[in-house]
Amino acid sequence: MAVSVSKILQFLAIFFAIFLGYWAYSRSQPEREHKRRIIEWIEENQLEPLAPVLVNTGNKYIEDYATLRNVRPHIPHVLYEEHRAKLLKAVHSLREQLLLRHWLQENDLLWYFERLKEEEILSLASLLKAEDIVFQRLTRHDVTLKEYFRLTEHVENLRNIFKGDSCEQYKKIKWKEVEKSKGKSVSYVKISVVSFVIAGVITILNALTQIVGVDKTSQTATSSNQSKVGFFQGLTKWLSSPREEIVWGWKEPQEVGKMLSFQLKFFYGGRVYPVSDADNLSIEIEHQSDTHFPPVTCAVELGHPEVHIASVSFTVRRAGTYYIHVKRDDVPIKGSPFEKFFQSGPMNPTKTRVVTNCPTIVCTQHQRYTLYVEPKDSYGNLCTQLAIEKQLQQDNCGLQFSFKEAGTDEDAQVHTQLLYEAPVGLLAAKINFYSPGCFTGSISYQDTPVCNGEFSVVVLKEDEAVLVKKNIEKKKYKCYYEARLLSLCNERFSKAKKVYLYISPRTLKVYEYYLKIIPKLITAFRVCPSTKFLFDGMNNQYDAPVFIIEDSTQPNVELASKDRSLIVATFTNHLIKNIGGSQSFKEKQEFFYSEMRSHHQKHQHTKVTLKIDRSNFFESSFKATKGFNIADWCKNFEIQFIGEQGLDWGGLRREWFHLLCINIFDPSKSKLFRRLKKDDPQGLVLPNPKRPEDLKLKYYEFAGKVVGKILYESALGGSYKQQVSAKFARSFLAQLIGLRVNYKYFEQDDPDLYTTKIKYVLENDPADMDMHFVEEEYNEKNELERTVNLIPNGAQVPVTKANRHQYLDALAQYQLATTIKEEMEAFLKGLNDLVPDNLLSIFDEYELELLMCGTGSYSLDDLKNNVNICGNSYSFNRTLNWFWTIIGSFTTEEMARLVQFTTGSSQLPPGGFGSLSPTFQISPALSSGSLPTAHTCFNQLCLPDYDSLDQFHQALLLAINEGNQGFGMI
Numbered sequence: 001m002a003v004s005v006s007k008i009l010q011f012l013a014i015f016f017a018i019f020l021g022y023w024a025y026s027r028s029q030p031e032r033e034h035k036r037r038i039i040e041w042i043e044e045n046q047l048e049p050l051a052p053v054l055v056n057t058g059n060k061y062i063e064d065y066a067t068l069r070n071v072r073p074h075i076p077h078v079l080y081e082e083h084r085a086k087l088l089k090a091v092h093s094l095r096e097q098l099l100l101r102h103w104l105q106e107n108d109l110l111w112y113f114e115r116l117k118e119e120e121i122l123s124l125a126s127l128l129k130a131e132d133i134v135f136q137r138l139t140r141h142d143v144t145l146k147e148y149f150r151l152t153e154h155v156e157n158l159r160n161i162f163k164g165d166s167c168e169q170y171k172k173i174k175w176k177e178v179e180k181s182k183g184k185s186v187s188y189v190k191i192s193v194v195s196f197v198i199a200g201v202i203t204i205l206n207a208l209t210q211i212v213g214v215d216k217t218s219q220t221a222t223s224s225n226q227s228k229v230g231f232f233q234g235l236t237k238w239l240s241s242p243r244e245e246i247v248w249g250w251k252e253p254q255e256v257g258k259m260l261s262f263q264l265k266f267f268y269g270g271r272v273y274p275v276s277d278a279d280n281l282s283i284e285i286e287h288q289s290d291t292h293f294p295p296v297t298c299a300v301e302l303g304h305p306e307v308h309i310a311s312v313s314f315t316v317r318r319a320g321t322y323y324i325h326v327k328r329d330d331v332p333i334k335g336s337p338f339e340k341f342f343q344s345g346p347m348n349p350t351k352t353r354v355v356t357n358c359p360t361i362v363c364t365q366h367q368r369y370t371l372y373v374e375p376k377d378s379y380g381n382l383c384t385q386l387a388i389e390k391q392l393q394q395d396n397c398g399l400q401f402s403f404k405e406a407g408t409d410e411d412a413q414v415h416t417q418l419l420y421e422a423p424v425g426l427l428a429a430k431i432n433f434y435s436p437g438c439f440t441g442s443i444s445y446q447d448t449p450v451c452n453g454e455f456s457v458v459v460l461k462e463d464e465a466v467l468v469k470k471n472i473e474k475k476k477y478k479c480y481y482e483a484r485l486l487s488l489c490n491e492r493f494s495k496a497k498k499v500y501l502y503i504s505p506r507t508l509k510v511y512e513y514y515l516k517i518i519p520k521l522i523t524a525f526r527v528c529p530s531t532k533f534l535f536d537g538m539n540n541q542y543d544a545p546v547f548i549i550e551d552s553t554q555p556n557v558e559l560a561s562k563d564r565s566l567i568v569a570t571f572t573n574h575l576i577k578n579i580g581g582s583q584s585f586k587e588k589q590e591f592f593y594s595e596m597r598s599h600h601q602k603h604q605h606t607k608v609t610l611k612i613d614r615s616n617f618f619e620s621s622f623k624a625t626k627g628f629n630i631a632d633w634c635k636n637f638e639i640q641f642i643g644e645q646g647l648d649w650g651g652l653r654r655e656w657f658h659l660l661c662i663n664i665f666d667p668s669k670s671k672l673f674r675r676l677k678k679d680d681p682q683g684l685v686l687p688n689p690k691r692p693e694d695l696k697l698k699y700y701e702f703a704g705k706v707v708g709k710i711l712y713e714s715a716l717g718g719s720y721k722q723q724v725s726a727k728f729a730r731s732f733l734a735q736l737i738g739l740r741v742n743y744k745y746f747e748q749d750d751p752d753l754y755t756t757k758i759k760y761v762l763e764n765d766p767a768d769m770d771m772h773f774v775e776e777e778y779n780e781k782n783e784l785e786r787t788v789n790l791i792p793n794g795a796q797v798p799v800t801k802a803n804r805h806q807y808l809d810a811l812a813q814y815q816l817a818t819t820i821k822e823e824m825e826a827f828l829k830g831l832n833d834l835v836p837d838n839l840l841s842i843f844d845e846y847e848l849e850l851l852m853c854g855t856g857s858y859s860l861d862d863l864k865n866n867v868n869i870c871g872n873s874y875s876f877n878r879t880l881n882w883f884w885t886i887i888g889s890f891t892t893e894e895m896a897r898l899v900q901f902t903t904g905s906s907q908l909p910p911g912g913f914g915s916l917s918p919t920f921q922i923s924p925a926l927s928s929g930s931l932p933t934a935h936t937c938f939n940q941l942c943l944p945d946y947d948s949l950d951q952f953h954q955a956l957l958l959a960i961n962e963g964n965q966g967f968g969m970i
Contacts, residue, residue, distance in 0.1 A: 037062045045090035050075065050083055063178055066095035068288075069323055069337045096123035099171060102178045107154045112138055124171075128159050243267045244333045246326070255345045256317050256379055257950070264310040264326065264333075272308035280329045283312050288321040296322070297888065317889065319344040319381035344381035347388070347398070349445035350954050351376035353452050355426065358576050360456040360533065362569045364465045365436045373399065373427040373443065373450070378950050388420045388427065398446045401429065403457065406438040406545070407537030433459040438535045438545065438565060456535060458568050468569045471503075472577075479503050479570060483561035484542050485510070488522065490555060496542065499559070501567055503527075505574045506838055508549070510557065525551050526738060527574045528841035535564075554740060579842045585893075588842050589851060595839055596715035603634035605716070612656065613642045618663040618670060621656070622702055630833055633709055636720075657710060657722050664703045665726035672699055676729070676750035684749055686729040686816070687823035697826040704830025707852065711835050723854040727907050731816040733845035735824055738837070741816045743808035748936045749816065761804055771799040773807055775814055790814055846900060850893070853907055858895040860888060863920065866913040870923035875945045880922065882949045886956060897960040902934045902941045931959045 041062065042051050054065070057074040064070045068091050072080065080087070100123055104110045115138050121127050135155070139148040161170055245265040254260060264281070266273040275281065285296035298314035316322060323337040355372040363369035375383040403412040413434040421428045433439075436459045443453035460468065471479040480503070484496035499522060502509045508531070509524045525531045528551075536546035544560040547568070561567060580591025613620040620642075625633070639652040663669045665685050672695055674688035687700065710722040731745040746754040761769075773794030777785050789795060790810035799807045817824070828837070843851060869880065887898065899908065903916065913920055921940040925933060928945035932955060935942070946952040 038065060041065060041090070041094060045086065045093070047083065047086065047090060050079065050087065053079070062094070063098060066091060066098055069339060072323065073325060073327075073332045073337060093122065095175070096125070098178055099174055100124050100127060102174055102181075103158070106177075109151060109154065112151065124158065124162075127155060128162060130155075244326075244328070246333075246335070246338070253341050253343045256319050256342050256377070256381060257315065257345055259313060259315050261311055261313040262324075264312070266308045266310075272306070274307040275302050275310050277302065280327075281310055282325075282327045282330070284325040284327075285314055285316070286323055286325070287318060288323065297885070316342050317379040317381075319377075319379075319384075343386075344383050345377035345379070347375045347383050347445060348378040348954075349448040349450045349453075350958070351378060351380050352445060352450050354443060354450060354455065356452070356455060358572055358579075359452075360458060360568060360572045361441070362458045362460065362468075362572050363431070363433065364460050364462060365433055366462075367432070369431045369433075371429040371431055372421075372424075373429060374425075375427055378954065382425050385420065385422050385425070399427070399429075399450075400444050400447075401431075402442045402444070403433075403439050406440055406456075406535030412437075412439045433457070435459070436461045436464070436565065438547075438568065440535065456533065456568075458565050458572070460565055460569055464566055464569075468566060468573065471570050472573050481561060481563040481567050483510075483559045483563070483567075484539075484544065485512070485522070485557070486539070486546065486560055487558040488555065492558075496560065501559075501561070503567065503570050503574065505578065508571055510559075523554065523557055525549055526838070526841055527571060527578055528738075528838070529575070529579060530737075530739065530841070530844070531571075531575075533568050533571070578838060585843075585847050585850065588847070592839055592842065592851070593715035593717070596712055596835065599836060599839075600634050600712060600834075603631045605634065605636050607638045608632060608635040609638045609640055610656075611640050611642055614644075617659060621660055621663075622699065625702070625705075633705060633834060634712060637709075654722065657706075658725050660706060661725035664706065665724075665728075671695060672703065677752055684727050684729040684732075686732040686749065687820040687827065689819040689823065691823075697822060700823050700826035701830035704827040705833060706830075708831045708834030711852065724852045726853065728849060728853075729816075730845055731812070732824075733848050735817060736828065736831070737841050737843060737845060737848060739845065741812050743805070743812045745812060745816060751936065751938075758808060761799070761808060765801050766799040766804050766807070767801065769799070771807070773797045773799065773810060775811060788814065846897075849900070849907075850896060858892065858899065858908070859912065860884075862912045862914065866916070866920065868919045868921045870921060873924065876924040876943070879924070879943050879945060879952065882946070882952050883922070883943060883956075885949065886953050894957070894960070898956075901960045903936055903939045931955050933959075 038055070038059075039051075042048065042054055047054065053075050054071065057064075057071060059065060059070055068088070071087070071091065075087075100116070100121075101110070101113055103124060104113050104116075116122070116127070119130070119134055119137070121130055121134070132152075135148060135152050139151060243266070245267065247263045247265065249261045249263065250258075264275070266275045266279075281300065281302070283298050283300055285298055287296075296314050296316055298312055301311045301313075303309070319342055321339060321341050323339060325337045326333050327336065352373060352375050355374050361369065361371065375388055377383055399418060401414075401416045403414050404410060405412055415432045415434075417430040419428045419430065420426075429443075439457040439459065441455050441457050443450045480500045483499050483501055485493065485499045486496050487493065497512055500511045500513070502511060504527075506527055507524050508527060510522045511519045512522050513519055531549065531551040534548040534550065536548065538544070539546050539560040542560050544562045545564045546558065546560045547564050548556050548558050550556045579588060580594070610621070610624040612624060637653055637656070639656045641652070665673050667674050667685065667688070671688055671691050673685040674690075675685055707724055710724055713720040713722045729745075729749040731741045731749050734741055734745065743758055746758050761771075773790040775788045775790055777788065779785050787795070790807070790813075791797065794810075797803075831840075840848065864884070871877075871880075887895065890898065902920065908916070916939055918939050921938060923940060923942055925942040925944040930944050932944065933942045934940065943952075944955075946955065
């Protein structure tokens, strides 16, 4: 009887499986449709290199590919990084298309989807921006206008939803609906699976029946039954494999900066499963869309306090959405990756900054001026709207505005209103001045000054504002103002001279007139960020306000003028135009590139072939371009090396630029440039005043044109972008932008002289050394050749404690500038042929190096493996651990500034940190709580003790960004 029942069950199982399988297959057309759409999506977004991986992710529906967390775990890290940008764009585009499709289907408008694709409308946002003519085209084949009105009515309703702050929330709700409905169209596939599961269960019951009913003495039957029992045991084992349960140790949302933890609990067959290293548990925490920061470092503790628990601790400092990938034996656990959101912390004054394009603000009396403040937390995250609005209810968010009349302590008559502007995420201070004049303004948060929160304010009368606007818009600039010259070159006049200030977009010139008709130029200042105005009080003798003009390249000029506000306002407006409206390096760089393209737009970038002889690289390159005019230098160089075959698709051009820079700027290759420290192969270079006679000045002009060509090519972007392969002396870069050098440049340019002489003079009384304002020059045999006066009759002027700074500055001016004056002028002539000097002057010398030479490549592991740690105390080790944590999240530009701060240059030798000489050193500083300091002559970074990681983080960023002249921090 048992055998007959078995056969009946087998027959029913087979029949039931075949019937349901056939029925499911006949209804599985939607599944094939999904596969087709997945393949089309891959092809449309040019993701063919990822196709084998994407097709085999196990995702059945096209909706699964619209979420990165469903795709990312299946793609190898190297492949993912290579195609990251393209994949992110494709995922985002697919998500937007699916939302559009769902909205159309929801409103019974799905037949318009293909028509919308023809109009290149692939998202709800682009649908809302569509003009009426588009809707007319979409409904042109409809019988009546009813469909047109229905479509436009639905679109208008959608516009009303998106006008408010609920647009993102609306998208999230709709996306949940999309995900819920994704399996309905292919639910028949599930029926097929269920059918086979049922068949399998019936087969198992059949096996059990046969085990009970068949004669146990039969050898064949016993063997068959053992195999069936083994199958059943295997199935039981599979059902009882380790299962994970995750417990989050925080409530969402959490602020950044806090130490957070979660637990993974493992179970096996209903009992605890002791997790160990053999399980290969891996945790990766990465930001949703950040390409600059590595995954977040986390600590994993296994089996404590209980054997089946893995505890994971981590800290994030950047706000936003994170994906937490959890894998065991390289297989993601259920639900991985987990999506978690971390919001910014409270506003921090050292990170919060005033968004201003110039340190001087120009506004009009009785007219509101909007000053924007960018609220950021301790880690540089933009504060969320909820946090700001909550703080706004508490006495204007804790921000205090102070405005005082220039040169006095009297408060200005001003009304300030603070608002939060959600679209831009900024605090807007609406300022209304009741009286004209010049004022000093400051902003603080909870009694702590805000970063760059000190500025000048010029308030004009309405007629003055109109006059300034007319002066700016004039095609011919003949704008001048009368003033009194109070002092010049540290000499104060008993009777002030009447002078006239002429302001153009490029220069501010001070003239004196003899006999009222013969002009004499007294001094001139460039309209650039280095030229600054300092306000003082009133001069009673001339009944005019006083101001000082300084630019760090020449002595200050003190003037008094009733037109002070007009002078400063006109200068400021020209300056804002010159720098492109911003003072950040990134925006100045973009403005520079834009202006370069505009400056050379009349020059065609057509190809011109240069034939270069590798055996005589420099000379052949010089001769190949000798007869070139500016238009020729702006052409696309196509390099052909004599005796070599190969077409230049960009690689040969890049190689030519690289080798040419080495042949020009490397002292071991030519004598055009030199290092002040001759035996240092990594020293910074500047022109060689003792060059061989065969190296003419025209070679420096050629070198300047090569640098100008590289900057022009970089402005074109893409494959044309080049970098200058050189490590320039800081004093050389300063002179390129028109700055006057001083003794502080010696620490980076000539470390030996700085440590043996400069520092000694600064720390001791020069009167005991019998020094005078002269410089002695020696030949290679150490024989005195001549003595040079640093100032007129310098041999008669002794160096004292009072004038030692003047002596050191005169020494720097002679050694770093005067001796190479001809070479600098020739180099600048070639450079300015391609790059106008006013464009270079918008940068400081550190930014100029980043512009010309780039940021280089930096490896944290390379630094850790090639650093000399000097110190082993508990407090220093704690600070050092914090240091590695902080720089682990640095951007490339921040690493460049750290290397620049410590070594004097953002460029590393070809061998990286391991080739630095001396070795990169980190040592404890004697003080605590102050800013980190650097000794560039020793490549040494000194770290004080700090009370917290946050305090250290802020101090380090302030040092490398604001105090990036290492010698200025000692």
